[in-house]
Amino acid sequence: MSHAAADRYAWIEPDVEDLGGGVYRIPLPLPLEGLKAVNVYAIADPGGVDLIDAGIALGPARERLTAGLRQIGYELGDVRNFFVTHIHIDHYSLAIELRRAFHSVISLGEDERANLIATRELMNGRGSTERFFGFDSLARLGAAELTAGLDAADRRPPAVIEWEDPDRWVPDGADLDLRTRTLRAVHTPGHTRGHLVFHDAAAQIMFAGDHVLPQITPSIGFEAAGNRMALRDYLSSLGKTLALPDARLLPAHGPVTVSTHARVNELLAHHDLRLAETLSAVQAGHATPYEAAKAIRWTRRERVFSELDLFSQILAVNETAAHLEVLAVRGQLTRETSAEGADVYQVAGPES
Numbered sequence: 001m002s003h004a005a006a007d008r009y010a011w012i013e014p015d016v017e018d019l020g021g022g023v024y025r026i027p028l029p030l031p032l033e034g035l036k037a038v039n040v041y042a043i044a045d046p047g048g049v050d051l052i053d054a055g056i057a058l059g060p061a062r063e064r065l066t067a068g069l070r071q072i073g074y075e076l077g078d079v080r081n082f083f084v085t086h087i088h089i090d091h092y093s094l095a096i097e098l099r100r101a102f103h104s105v106i107s108l109g110e111d112e113r114a115n116l117i118a119t120r121e122l123m124n125g126r127g128s129t130e131r132f133f134g135f136d137s138l139a140r141l142g143a144a145e146l147t148a149g150l151d152a153a154d155r156r157p158p159a160v161i162e163w164e165d166p167d168r169w170v171p172d173g174a175d176l177d178l179r180t181r182t183l184r185a186v187h188t189p190g191h192t193r194g195h196l197v198f199h200d201a202a203a204q205i206m207f208a209g210d211h212v213l214p215q216i217t218p219s220i221g222f223e224a225a226g227n228r229m230a231l232r233d234y235l236s237s238l239g240k241t242l243a244l245p246d247a248r249l250l251p252a253h254g255p256v257t258v259s260t261h262a263r264v265n266e267l268l269a270h271h272d273l274r275l276a277e278t279l280s281a282v283q284a285g286h287a288t289p290y291e292a293a294k295a296i297r298w299t300r301r302e303r304v305f306s307e308l309d310l311f312s313q314i315l316a317v318n319e320t321a322a323h324l325e326v327l328a329v330r331g332q333l334t335r336e337t338s339a340e341g342a343d344v345y346q347v348a349g350p351e352s
């Protein structure tokens, strides 16, 4: 592995990082391609510990959390609260599992309620072909042919848990009083509709969940309830983050970095470029989200669409659709429905 690559993945090493002020970063393993770990943050005081995010409900994650807490002098039973940034399985599911044994209290953003209900419907109700979200919209995005590959792939989530309610639905702007500090919960929809970041203005740190990630661009609107306007929401959430004082960035995936503002500005620039590329694709005649996605380069390595694995292709089509919707909202494109039921975009004509 090159030096640069080694540095890039240093954050996933199973060490506890002491961030000062009783805050510790504990990376937990994930069985996901491309996303190898999730950071759980422990906020400790003599009486116990509160956690930001929980990890995935699988044995290796639970073992690593146990070991990480022991390293700083606590047991799983000392966890009072899980403040979970969003509903995704790598953040929420281990909290559900541990609550059964230890009666810890789980808090989650109130706008995740729709996702929790939709996730239960996906898991319990309809046929197995619809258990993978993002799947049922493929025909509308002009990408029906990708569904054939999905029949062969394993669409089930990696951990089977009961999608139980949290103990507390947290509204935007709530102040969470911990023993050593107050965290302001800020609603930052986009990655999911109910995503929260937890901002400690006094200590100048932000627990950013998946809203602002230092090394990758967060997926947008990849959620059970779906959200066509996810990118518009996300861009405005980035603006909301810039309006808060700058803070040290404590992300759910990737290393801790010095400035939320610096990274938000990079993400805004990235989406500006993406919007321009997406507009160019439509100008060149690529009318559906699927066609436009195939006309764009992907990942840091500028890969062509056909080089991506199936899961990444589905994310890419959904991501392209999100950019097309923003261009439509801005009046640069119009959207119609084709005879096959696919969304078809055109460059907006001059006003008549």
Ligand SMILES: [Zn+2]
Pocket: 038, 088, 090, 091, 210, 252, 253
């Ligand atoms: Zn995540």
